Amino acid sequence: MKTLARMGVGLGQQAVAACLLLVAWIVGVPAWAHSALERSIPADGDVLTKPPRQLELFFATPVYLTQGGLTLKDQQGTVHPTLLGAPVAAEGGRRYIIPLRETLPDGTYTLTLRALARDGDPLTAELRFAVRELPAAPRTPTTFGLAASEPADGTLLPSPPPRVVLRFTQPVQRVLGALVLDDRQQPVAGENAHVDPADPTVLVIPLDRPLRAGSYKVIAYVFAADGVPANPVLYFAVERVTPFPPPAPVPFAWTGVLALPETWLRALMLSTLLVLAGGSAFVAWWAPPSGAKGRWRVVVRATAVLGILAAAGLLTLRAHSLGGSILELLRLPVGGIPLLQAALMMASAAVSQERVRAGAAALALALHPLTGHPALPGVGGPATLATAVLHLLAAATWLGGVVALLALCPRHEPADWLRTAAQRFAPFALLALIVLVGTGLGLAADLSGSWQGFWASDWGRVVRTKAAVLLAIAFLGAAQRRRVARRSALGTSFLARLWLELGLGLSAVLLGTALGTLNPVAGVFPTRIVQNGITARLTVWPLAVGHNMLTVRLEPDPAARRVTLRFFMPPDFRMESTAFHVGPGTYAVVGNQLHGPGRIDVTVRVEQADGTVLAFPFRVEVPLPGR
Structure with a gap:
């Protein structure tokens, strides 16, 4: 039986490694935070005739931005730290105003910024603009554009037209190109496009062959006599309206988030919290007497150390994104909460009573959603936060219980102990999986904003992948329950499946952590x-x-x-x-x-x-x- 147990441990460790490799096998290029710099004043590439008094930045979602995260350089690469004032937040952190303390001389400038999304994801961006006193060049504005067309834009025709006619507001001097594209994005006319000799304001695109039923797109690029361009785009359809070909799907684009250090540090920290909270609860209430309590204490201390190191890594990365100021970071939820969680993990490792340890770890776990999507303005809310906490507690009950079960399993003649422990733990593990699935569905509905967005976004794809992993865990758990109910021999295969469940559980944690980097709103x-x-x-x-x-x-x-x-x-x-x-x-x-x-x-x-x-x-x- 000792040999069987060792074989089970070996097979199980291989299963854990295989599950993690299965999730990360196509890790690609790094992904960015789901917040982004949408626009700015001045805009990127602007040439200003007067020096600006301030800079304005507009972000997709609220961010944290400090003065330490801003760098202004001129064209020689010289940094001007005294020119920028402290950024002032507006619109809940989606807009920042950066005052300029001095007048900018003529030149080209690059503003580099590092910021944090409200859930801790880093954001980097650059803004380039120039200040130059340009000589005034008075010019009479010219209006040149499409006045009318045959067929008109948005016309559904009962039969194919013989030609396409574009009438402009001024004579067309030069035709750079004109095309008629079908709904497969294939050109069907345009080579013989010409300006009407009798009326130079008219561009004629002959249709050499009858058009089949479907939608068509007309594009032209022409110039007036003074060089002013016009680029009209219009659509018409014959007999019925058909969609143009949709873009090729990129089903595994989300795997890029698995390459981010932030993702792995979050996954490591969350895993340690789940193990400490759920494992301590298992030892306190469900585990039968075992002579391997010393092994469990080693697991607790090692897990707490890993969690504290992960928290330190997260704080370091986030402080760098804020410009290196750890004190400013600790004033924010994405800084103060991981520090408090690390303190609770340290306390849970120091105490000897399992119930106290479970309570401290559960409190640290309950703080986790406060730095994620459920706490984002306009995305989550109190009900979503409560659902997220219940989701994590259910995950802790199952994952921590499996780890404690493996740690406390006697090395000599484990069958009877395993049977007793499994019989006590199985009902709670089943309930935890049910709650996990139910709260997961609730979070998907609350955070995605729409079911269409849930099916179209990478956030939804990761949720569906995670659901598939949980389904596999449920099947494994059902097989384990049947073996226990039938009083089958619990040996190598039972332990191997336990390790496989653990590997799948850690994979689900990694996938859940990846969700924090992807935008759920679509x-x-x-x-x-x-x-x-x-x-x-x-x-x-x-x-x-x-x-x-x-x-x-x-x-x-x-x-x-x-x-x-x-x-x-x-x-x-x-x-x-x-x-x-x-x-x-x-x-x-x-x-x-x-x-x-x-x-x-x-x-x-x-x-x-x-x-x-x-x-x-x-x-x-x-x-x-x-x-």
Whole structure:
């Protein structure tokens, strides 16, 4: 039996290693924090004719930014530490104003910033701008653009047109290019595009062959006589509206977060808290008498040391992101809470009573969500925090119990002890898994914001991967319960499966830690808007950067004369598209209007038959793979 136990330990350790390798086998390039610098004043690349009095930074989510995290250099690489004042937070930390203490002389400047997202993820960015006194060059503004087209933008035709005609506000001097693309992104016309000799304001694109049914995109790039360019983009469809090809999915882009030191330090710290809290509870209430208490004390001390080292590593990384000031970091939740958790881990390792140890570790574990997504403004809330704490306590009950079970298992004739321990622990382990799954579903619903975003984002993909791991653990646990219920011999295979469960559990912890680096918010917000008794709903498919189909549904059907969608993304991306009327109260826009990840404001404008215009403002949060 001694040989069998050793074989079980060996097989189990190999299983733990295999599970961790399974999760990290495709670790790629590092990912960034889910917050980002969205825009700035001055904007990146701006050339200013007057020195600015202050700099303004706008972030995707609230961040912590201190003076130590800011560096201003000129074109010679000289650092000017006295020019920047202390940053002032506004809008809950999404906007920062940085006063300039002195007037900037002419030159090119680079502002480098290091900041922390509210959940502790590091953020780095650079902003380049120049100050130059440029000579005034008076010039009469010229308006040159598309005046009309045949077919008109957003027209659904019953049959193919013989040609495409673009009419501009001024004569076209030069045509750089013109294309008609089908819904497979293949050019179908454009080689014979020419300016009409009888009317130089008209660009004609002949269609050499009849177009098949589907959507088409027209792009032109032309110049007026004074060199002013115009780049119109419009869409029309023949017989039916079809989407353009969606971007190729990147299902494992999220694995880049596993390469981050922050992810592994978080996983190590969380694992130690789970083991200390759940393992001590198992020893205090469920474990039968064992002669291996000394081995468990060694596990407790080693685990606490690893957790304290992980906390120290996290504090070091976060202090660096704030400019090296540990005192400023400790005033923030992402600094003060890990320090308090380390103190509680130290206390749990020092006491001898298991119940006191379990209480101290459980308190440290309950503090953990305060530095994660559940505590982010606009994302979580009190109910989400309570759900997250219950989720972690359930995970601790199961994972810590497995570790304590393995640590306390006698080396000589372990079968009877294992059977008694398993019979006592099995009901609580089953309950813990049920609570773990239930609270996980609740957190997914609370944090993702929308089910569409949950399925489209990498955050949702990691949640689904973690759920698959938990399902595998549940199957293993069921097999173990059957063996105990049938009073089968508990030997090598039982111990090996215990180690395999432990490996899967640690993999689930690593996946859960990766969730903290990914942005859970994606989708269309709000889900519906009511104006003058009309309800508007907007859906996006696929919810990704690239080509999409945006569908607007209006109830009751207002029989609108025209529906347009206006897109705005900071700092200066603006576009307007006319929607196809594809059914009663249903309108669609196809194309690549979602040019980048993050927030895009989409305003649906409905022109009614009496000339009144209703505006429905939506916010689309587009996920980025690996963010």
